[in-house]
Amino acid sequence: MLHLDISKTLGTVSAAELIALYGKATSALRALHAGSGKGSDFLGWLHLPTSISAADIADIQATAAKLSAGAEVVVVIGIGGSYLGAKAVIDALSHTFAALQDKSKRKAPLVLFAGQNIGEDYLAELMEILQGKSVACIVISKSGTTTEPALAFRIIKSFLEQTYGKNEAKNRIVAITDKSRGALRSMADKEGYKTFAIPDNIGGRFSVLTPVGLLPIACAGIDVAALVQGAAEMEKSTGANVPFEENIAAQYAALRNALYAKGKKVEVLANFNPKLHFVAEWWKQLYGESEGKDGKGIFTASVDFTTDLHSLGQYVQDGERMLFETVLSVAKTKHRLTVPPDKDDLDGLNFLAGRRVDEVNRMAELGTQLAHVDGGVPNIRLELSDLSEYTLGELMYFFEKACGISGYMLGVNPFDQPGVEAYKKNMFALLEKPGYEKETEAIKKRI
Ligand code: PA5
Numbered sequence: 001m002l003h004l005d006i007s008k009t010l011g012t013v014s015a016a017e018l019i020a021l022y023g024k025a026t027s028a029l030r031a032l033h034a035g036s037g038k039g040s041d042f043l044g045w046l047h048l049p050t051s052i053s054a055a056d057i058a059d060i061q062a063t064a065a066k067l068s069a070g071a072e073v074v075v076v077i078g079i080g081g082s083y084l085g086a087k088a089v090i091d092a093l094s095h096t097f098a099a100l101q102d103k104s105k106r107k108a109p110l111v112l113f114a115g116q117n118i119g120e121d122y123l124a125e126l127m128e129i130l131q132g133k134s135v136a137c138i139v140i141s142k143s144g145t146t147t148e149p150a151l152a153f154r155i156i157k158s159f160l161e162q163t164y165g166k167n168e169a170k171n172r173i174v175a176i177t178d179k180s181r182g183a184l185r186s187m188a189d190k191e192g193y194k195t196f197a198i199p200d201n202i203g204g205r206f207s208v209l210t211p212v213g214l215l216p217i218a219c220a221g222i223d224v225a226a227l228v229q230g231a232a233e234m235e236k237s238t239g240a241n242v243p244f245e246e247n248i249a250a251q252y253a254a255l256r257n258a259l260y261a262k263g264k265k266v267e268v269l270a271n272f273n274p275k276l277h278f279v280a281e282w283w284k285q286l287y288g289e290s291e292g293k294d295g296k297g298i299f300t301a302s303v304d305f306t307t308d309l310h311s312l313g314q315y316v317q318d319g320e321r322m323l324f325e326t327v328l329s330v331a332k333t334k335h336r337l338t339v340p341p342d343k344d345d346l347d348g349l350n351f352l353a354g355r356r357v358d359e360v361n362r363m364a365e366l367g368t369q370l371a372h373v374d375g376g377v378p379n380i381r382l383e384l385s386d387l388s389e390y391t392l393g394e395l396m397y398f399f400e401k402a403c404g405i406s407g408y409m410l411g412v413n414p415f416d417q418p419g420v421e422a423y424k425k426n427m428f429a430l431l432e433k434p435g436y437e438k439e440t441e442a443i444k445k446r447i
Pocket residue numbers: 079080081082140141142143144145146149203204205206289417
């Protein structure tokens with residue numbers, strides 16, 4: 001079970017202040033479950049883990065097996081919520097150097113990503129690496145109209161069709177999109193791709209447990225049933241009738257709001273295991289896009305420790321005191337590695353000989369926590385028993401649930417993202433997209 005330790009925030013938020021938020025957090029939790037809050041059309045994720053059927057999982061696994069059979073690389077195309085969940089889980093659970101691993105040791109194809117940026121060099125180098133390899137593709141876009149993935153898919157589709165011919169290419173492509181709307185749905189139906197529908201009532205950043213996340217994750221050889229099972233356990237233990245004292249999602253949400261009210265405007269998600277880097281990227285989108293609106297919201301940032309202790313660590317320790325830190329800690333590593341003795345001991349590290357590298361990391365974590373708390377940075381600690389499908393499922397559902405509660409406590413609609421449209425409008429005007437003539441004329445006067 002995911003463990004939440006809030007004891008190192010109590011210097012900033014008192015137990016009485018937290019207890020005073022009990023009512024507000026409980027009302028927010030109940031509003032989520034009753035569907036009576038803002039954005040209630042987008043609550044499909046709430047009971048998703050316990051409602052995914054064995055047949056749904058089997059379809060995902062069978063499609064992943066078919067797509068991966070003989071493929072060396074599966075390119076997953078998507079951005080934002082159509083990308084980050086899968087990337088987070090795959091990075092956390094795969095070999096760090098999978099791309100360099102002996103092919104015979106790999107149980108699954110390499111999963112690479114595209115459509116999450118518009119980098120010409122990125123795409124050109126990806127296409128270069130795909131030459132001569134057996135490639136399959138999953139293209140994901142809920143709206144079916146997002147520019148970044150559409151652009152990448154145009155390039156990959158053309159590569160697949162040229163390499164394998166149109167008929168074979170269509171067997172190597174799976175599209176995940178709206179059930180009836182959008183350009184990707186029309187194209188998939190016309191071309192005859194296998195498709196999965198993204199439920200109308202689940203927004204991108206809450207979609208990791210739909211085919212959006214599960215299909216790419218299954219292609220990477222990861223057990224999606226265990227991921228869903230972990231999430232289902234968390235769904236039960238953070239339910240509407242679970243009291244605040246036992247409900248860690250409500251507690252985390254309440255604490256964030258209490259810290260925000262004390263001027264802690266930035267939450268830094270820190271990990272001491274680099275495999276969690278993209279879990280933090282996923283988390284930043286989840287909270288940043290859900291709460292950053294109406295002139296309010298905690299700014300979400302992330303650091304990889306101990307790496308970033310040698311860069312941003314200075315700011316966290318001594319900079320402006322508007323930060324609090326949430327540390328993701330993993331109790332048990334996958335591997336064991338001890339420090340070897342050295343007869344000359346020129347580096348002076350013989351006092352560590354025979355001890356685990358993880359012990360050094362653990363003491364760095366503890367030392368950092370105490371230093372940051374002393375420096376005025378309240379510290380929330382989330383401990384995972386290990387890094388597995390099950391614990392990641394628990395963690396992701398926990399964050400989703402707390403995000404819904406926290407957004408309602410803040411008074412915003414956590415399920416919309418009106419702010420992401422502004423850049424698109426300007427970009428289309430600057431690119432002179434048909435239909436944007438007025439905007440083009442107006443924007444040209446500003447540049
Ligand atoms: O969370 C969200 O809704 C967004 O981040 C979207 O996932 C992202 O913009 C991609 O949208 P789409 O899946 O429609 O291409």
